[in-house]
Amino acid sequence: MSELIDGKELSKKIRKKLKKEVLELKEKGVNPKLAVIMVGNDPGSTVYVRNKSKACEKVGIEFEEFLFGEDTTEEKLLEVINKLNKDNTINGILLQSPVPNHIDINKAFRTISPDKDVDGFNPINVGNLTIGEDAFISCTPYGIVKMFEEYNIELEGKNAVILGRSNIVGKPMIQCMLNKNSTVTVCHSKTRNIKEITRNADVLISAIGRPKFVTEDMVKEGAVVIDVGINRLDYGSIVGDVDFENVKEKTSYITPVPGGVGPMTIAMLLNNVVKATKIQMK
Numbered sequence: 136m137s138e139l140i141d142g143k144e145l146s147k148k149i150r151k152k153l154k155k156e157v158l159e160l161k162e163k164g165v166n167p168k169l170a171v172i173m174v175g176n177d178p179g180s181t182v183y184v185r186n187k188s189k190a191c192e193k194v195g196i197e198f199e200e201f202l203f204g205e206d207t208t209e210e211k212l213l214e215v216i217n218k219l220n221k222d223n224t225i226n227g228i229l230l231q232s233p234v235p236n237h238i239d240i241n242k243a244f245r246t247i248s249p250d251k252d253v254d255g256f257n258p259i260n261v262g263n264l265t266i267g268e269d270a271f272i273s274c275t276p277y278g279i280v281k282m283f284e285e286y287n288i289e290l291e292g293k294n295a296v297i298l299g300r301s302n303i304v305g306k307p308m309i310q311c312m313l314n315k316n317s318t319v320t321v322c323h324s325k326t327r328n329i330k331e332i333t334r335n336a337d338v339l340i341s342a343i344g345r346p347k348f349v350t351e352d353m354v355k356e357g358a359v360v361i362d363v364g365i366n367r368l369d370y371g372s373i374v375g376d377v378d379f380e381n382v383k384e385k386t387s388y389i390t391p392v393p394g395g396v397g398p399m400t401i402a403m404l405l406n407n408v409v410k411a412t413k414i415q416m417k
């Protein structure tokens with residue numbers, strides 16, 4: 136019998152707890168605040184930023200947008216980041232990707248102060264995660280870890296297969312699974328015989344952005360399947376990387392799209408802003 140991992144419900148629970156913590160901070164005269172920088176007019180980013188703003192508002196986190204045109208120079212962007220790093224009223228800084236090609240996004244991420252790096256993209260945080268020290272962890276993998284914890288899914292000694300090796304999902308996910316003592320295999324576009332690898336997975340996490348890529352014959356009986364993919368089809372509906380209806384029959388646990396990993400990503404962003412605020416109070 137397959138159980139649905141309800142990211143929407145779990146994210147509500149986390150946001151409720153955070154709302155209380157934000158209130159306690161406000162009683163001490165501290166107002167957690169997130170700054171979001173967006174360069175250019177990517178329509179997807181506009182929607183993401185709006186959703187983040189609404190989510191912050193609901194838990195009482197202040198939110199300020201810094202919007203810049205497509206032709207903004209890298210120098211100007213770094214200047215803004217440096218200013219926000221020094222601004223004591225700002226606790227978290229998020230640079231929305233993508234940015235225009237003339238900007239080196241890794242340089243921008245490196246410029247964000249590690250203490251305010253709520254997306255966990257600064258190499259200091261990436262490194263701390265790698266060596267098992269306290270770190271801001273990229274929100275999507277962190278949200279997935281919280282799902283495993285909430286549903287008491289045992290990871291130690293399990294074969295975890297991750298599809299996708301992006302800096303924001305796949306790579307930090309590898310570290311998160313290693314830190315949970317899983318045996319990790321990562322697949323990407325150059326991997327051969329993916330099906331043979333995924334069939335051995337006790338836990339299969341797909342983050343590639345290909346609609347219904349993971350089919351039933353790729354999944355082991357009783358596997359835990361986490362679908363990170365968000366794929367918009369021509370007629371507007373959103374599907375994940377997993378052929379949910381057919382795959383779910385074989386799984387012990389599975390996340391839906393929408394309502395799975397997506398809401399958890401936002402919840403962990405809010406969590407990281409509160410964490411950043413507390414660190415900066417010390």
Ligand code: NAP
Nearest residue numbers: 275299300301304323324342343344363364365396397400
């Ligand atoms: P990305 O940067 O485009 O990376 C995609 C990864 O998938 C790459 O490592 C690529 O391999 C691999 N890949 C692509 N096609 C493949 C194939 N046919 N077989 C095996 N591997 C393949 O994407 P991303 O930012 O990680 O996002 C992945 C998906 O997750 C997207 O649908 C995105 O919208 C979604 N997402 C969702 C959330 C959420 O909160 N739910 C958050 C972030 C992303 P190479 O490295 O070899 O190119």
